[in-house]
Amino acid sequence: MSSSDDQIMQAEHRFGVRFPADYRYFLATEGSLGRFVPPADDxxxxxxxxxxxxxxxxxxxxxxxxxxxxxxxxGSREMLTYDFRQEPPPLVLLDVSAQDWSSAIHQAASLSSLLEQFPETGWRWDDPEPSLTTAR
Known part of the structure; x- marks a missing residue:
């Protein structure tokens, strides 16, 4: 089920952020997603x-x-997270037990980029990028 503009604005107000345009579009048109993506099979x-x-x-x-x-x-322990310490906010993975940003693993610069690359790359499990771990 897609989201209304009012719901999106309420969530933005709750978190004190403005969601990126591609994420707002995703929420308004798709609403949510949950599936295995071939060929990455993640x-x-x-x-x-x-x-x-x-x-x-x-x-x-x-x-x-x-x-x-x-x-x-x-779908398990890793949380796909916008890092609004940066502009535009990148998407990172954070384990539910992580204590701080030093555990962030960069995934993509935008939701559009993530969804485009995901079938080929799946989740990236590289070392955290230094720029993501620096407190601002």
């Missing part, structure tokens, strides 16, 4: 707008990762 999940607040309030995520907004994940 599972990707993007939460619906209704799930955002609950997902972000679990496990002190906002306290451990200031200026973050979790939008999905791998």
């Amino acid at each position: 599972f990707i999940m993007i939460n619906s707008i209704e799930e955002l607040i609950d997902v972000n309030e679990v496990g002190d995520f906002q306290e451990r990762f200031p200026k973050s907004v979790v939008i999905g994940g791998d």
